[in-house]
Amino acid sequence: MDEHKKGEVTPHDPTVPADTIRLPERGFGIDRKKAIIAAAICWAGWAVVVYLVTNGLTGGFDQWGLMSYRTGEELGPRGPELVFESVRDVTALGGVFLRNLFAIAAVVALLFLKLRREAVIYALTVASGWLANTGMKLLVGRERPQIVPHLTEAGGESFPSGHSFSAAVVYIGMAIAFAALSRRHSVRYTVIGFAMVLSAMVAWSRVMLGVHFPSDVTAGWLGGAGWAFLAAALFYAPAKAAADSETVRKMDPSE
Structure with missing residues (x-):
């Protein structure tokens, strides 16, 4: 069979010019003032939800949220099976395995893209977020809802x-890091x-599965989003210094 007809390139074919892609070696700096303002708004919302929960003022909201996806005497999931499968797929994005896999990737x-500063900021954001989430759970103890049957363990x-907090930290922090590729x-x-939006979907999926009150996921998401924005501002200076260190340079796979 003729080699050319196989779709293979022969010496007679013209070469295709390579595209030139210019990537910022350090990325464009984030606006730390805007990040702190966004964090302050989220944390203020988190404080309001904590106050409402500790004073027993979220009963109606929690009841409505848990019942909105349920139907019938057995309070099973509402809608076709495809909706239920989609909810389980979305909630998996906030699970320990997938979120950590995406964070490491x-x-x-970021290191391959020569964005060492952003890689350090993001790694610190995720690691410190885990500690912050653990402390928040110890601050306000609460049993899981028993209003509807749980659709997952x-x-x-x-x-x-924790799903809501961690999903917000991982995915919003990731977006902040990769946003450094563009100045627009x-x-x-x-x-x-x-x-x-994606992390908020992960948060609400926990309510649909019956394992969290709506106030749980609201506080978790606000706390995680607030931490992602706050960490991006607080860790900027030390991450910039660490990006030039010999240790981080050795970890850079593009070097």
Whole structure:
């Protein structure tokens, strides 16, 4: 069979010019003032939810949220099986395995893109976020809801939702890191906005599965988003210094 007909390139075929892609060696700096303002708004919301929960003022909201996806005498999931499968797929994005896998992959990708500063900021954000979430759970103890049957296994304290907090930290923090590839604010806001919507979907999926009160996931998401924005501002200076260190340079796979 003729080699050319196989789709293979022969010496007679013209060469295809390679595209030139220019990546910022350090990325464009984040606006730390805006990050702190966003963090303050989220943390203020978190404080309000904590106050409402500790004073027993979220009963109606929690009842409505848990019952909104249930139907019938057995309070089973509402809608077709496809909806239920989609909810389980979305909640898996906030699980320990997938979120940590994506976080590690993001750090490696940032290093390949020569964004060492962003890689350090993101790694510190995720690691410190785990400590913050653990402390928050110890601050407000709460049992998981028993209003509707649980559609997945879940253990530990209910408030705040660890899935919600961690999903917000991992995905919003990831978006902030990769937003450094563009200097255009419209691109940055779109990327970060998508991550906020995705993490919010993970949070509400926990309510649909019956393992968290709506107030749990609201506080968890606000706390996680607030931590992602706050860490991006607080860790900027030390991450910039660490990016030039010999240790981080040796970890850079592109070197």
